[in-house]
Amino acid sequence: MIVIRAAKALLGHQRNGKEWGETGMTKEVVAEHPPAKDYHDPPPAPLLGVGELKLWSFYRAVIAEFIATLLFLYVTVATIIGYKVQSQNDKCGGVGILGIAWAFGGMIFVLVYCTAGISGGHINPAVTFGLFLARKVSLLRAVFYMVAQCLGAICGVGIVKGIMKHQFNRLGGGANVVAPGYSKGTALGAEIIGTFLLVYTVFSATDPKRRARDSHVPVLAPLPIGFAVFMVHLATIPITGTGINPARSFGPAVIYNRHKPWHDHWIFWVGPFVGALAAAVYHQHVLRAANVKTLGSFRSSRSNCYEMSKEVMAEAEHPPAKDYHDPPPAPLLDLGELMLWSFYRALIAEFIATLLFLYVTVATVIGYKAQSQDDQCGGVGILGIAWAFGGMIFILVYCTAGISGGHINPAVTLGLFLARKVSLLRAVMYMVAQCLGAICGVGIVKGIMKHQFNAFGGGANSVAAGYSKGTALGAEIIGTFVLVYTVFSATDPKRSARDSHVPVLAPLPIGFAVFMVHLATIPITGTGINPARSFGAAVIYNQHKPWHDHWIFWVGPFVGALAAAVYHQYVLRAAALKALGSFRSSRSN
Structure with missing residues (x-):
């Protein structure tokens, strides 16, 4: 189970009894102790809020937004112009597309961290x-x-132009435009989906129910938000330069002031606003549909779906004593889940998460191949592709753990079923939702870049030239073992029992496991370790070679998941019923 108590507030700051200062981004007052079963969402913000005009804190917040956006555009546009200058005479000079993506994502992390309390x-x-x-x-x-x-x-x-006017005017001013070879509809779709991912991450990171479950403020909650920006840039820089922020697109359009950026400019307002609307509806009215239920109901073993390990975490106010025991196993079938809305909500979460995962990662793969076709130093490189897969898993596990457990991978689901962390019914339905989400995600990529998709292999997994099927199978088994073993370790209930602070960044090692495995195995198979990822690309690309090798990307991950479950549950956790005191002793621990 991925037990993530995340996003209580990025930085606590009170005004008139409201937390997180002026924003209302979460607005909830955090009690000193976890709320009881009478938990309810905080009241909505006033519709107009005219009274805020009398408060200095309101103007201070407006100033903070002005300065933060100024710094954001200065650093990111300067990075773009500098890269183009350096790579003009040396194709491999400059920070590359990966560096530009890091500039945008990193600045958002820094600035959200700095200004959240204001x-x-x-x-x-x-x-x-x-x-x-x-x-x-x-x-x-x-x-x-x-x-x-x-x-x-x-x-x-304007500051960037003042510092490097000649280069600014000559190299496009960092303005967003639709790239050659892409239609306005493609660009609009990319902006909608990219902004959806960003705003959905913001909602998840600041969900008041996550804060209610955690008495410790996770000051690093800006990290997934910054990573979301980073991931979207990896996928969409080749299409639009990546907007997903109307202010980011508006500033360069005004200062650069050429026809092309203004001609395409509507895309960078309509797309982000539609994406934000979709994210608000999805989070508030699908994932949070029962938002007036008590926290006790939300935390129940079925509706909470921290089912990744279904620990009935009696999160007591004091650490457990020596009578610690593992939580009971999940029911084998658990047909009663069919009567719970939370079960279907979890399926929707798995579907959407896998869709987003495949969309961003396959778009990154195709974009890299398209950019590097004529320029070997173009694109994000293999490192950027690995970051796309690992970073997206970090973000999506972080966002969906409290809803579905954040599996996003049939191999992870199988491993947790074998360990009796989820029921058979849930496991089967999750796998179906994941595969359907993968098909839809890859289908969207094909829809927005059909020519490039077909020309560059559709992001499908296959055994690379020079490697045997046995080698590929072994790589998939070991890679999946690393991933599923990391999942078990990051969500081990004994770790929670030893630590009163729930590891809110547990998704981070899981994402890093995916990143590391991709670094090692992209040259062999393109890296599967996720049957849904391989299945979606195979279905949409639908060529002989991916289907001929496809069995490897089911057998390998499932064998790896089985091995990880056996190793963790029956070797490392062989004495699962021993007292916590024995577990924590210097020798056995």
Whole structure:
């Protein structure tokens, strides 16, 4: 079970009894002790909020948004221009596309971390719009924030032009445009999906129910938000340069002031706002549909779906004593789950998460191959592809753990079923949802870049030239073993029992496991370790070679998951019923 108690607040800051300062991004007051079963969501923000005009803290928040967006655009646009200058005479010079993606994602992490306690760290009109739709901020605050963000973006880009005017004018000014070979519809779709991922991550990282389960403020909650920006840039820089932030697109368009950026500019407002709307609806009215239920119901073993290991975590106020025992195993079938909305909500979460995973990762693969066709130093490189897979798993496990457990992989689901962490019914339905999500995610990639998709292999897994099927099978078994073993270790209930602080960053080692395995096995198989990932690409690409090798990408991951379950449950945890005191002794621990 991935037990992640995340996103209580990025930085605590009170105003008029409301946490997280002025933003209303989460607005919930955090009690000193975990709430009881009478937990309810905090009240919505006022619709207009005119009273905020009398508060200095309101203007301070607006200033913070202005300065943060200024810094964001200065660093990122300067990085783009610098890269183009350096690579003009040396194709392998500069930071590369991967460095540009890091600049955007890293700056969002830094600036959200710095400004969360003042303004909420929106730094993006689409984020502000999504939070307004969810009644997390008032209309007045939303409008002021958007104006401040756009003005900050103009000033930030203006500084870049002032510092490097000749290079700025000659190399495009960092403006967003639709790249040659892509239609406006493709660009619009990429902006919608990219912004959906970002705003969904923001909602998940700041969900009040996650804070209610955790009395410890996770100050690193900006990390998944920054990673979301990083991942989207890896996938969509080849298409639009990546907007997903109307202020980011507006600032360069104003300062660069050429026809092409203005001609395409509507895409970078409509796309992000539609994506933010979709994320708000999905999170607030699908994942949080029963938002007036008590926390006790939310935390029940069925509806919580921390079913990744179904520990009935009696999170007591004091650490468990020596009578610690593992939680009971999940029922074998558990047909009663069919009567629970939370079960279907978990299936939807697995479907959407796997769809997003395949969309971003396969788009990154295709984009890299397209960019590096004529320029060997173009694109994000193999390292960027590995980051796309590992980073997306980190983000999506972080976002969905409290809903479905964040499996996103039939091999992970199988391993947890073998360890009796989920029922057979849930395991089968999860696998179906994951495979359908994978097909849809790859289908979207083909829809927005059909020519490139067909020309560059559709992101499908197959055995690379020079390697045997036995070698590929072994690589898949060992790679999946590393992943599933990491999942078991990161979610071991004994670790939770020894530590009163729930590891809110447990998704991080899981994401890093995926990243590391990709570094090792991309040259052999393209890296499967996830049957849904391989199945979706095989179905949509539908060529002989991927289907001929396809059995490897089911047998290998399932054998690896079986081995990891046996190793963790029957070797490392052989004395599972021993007292915690014995477990914690210096010798046995």
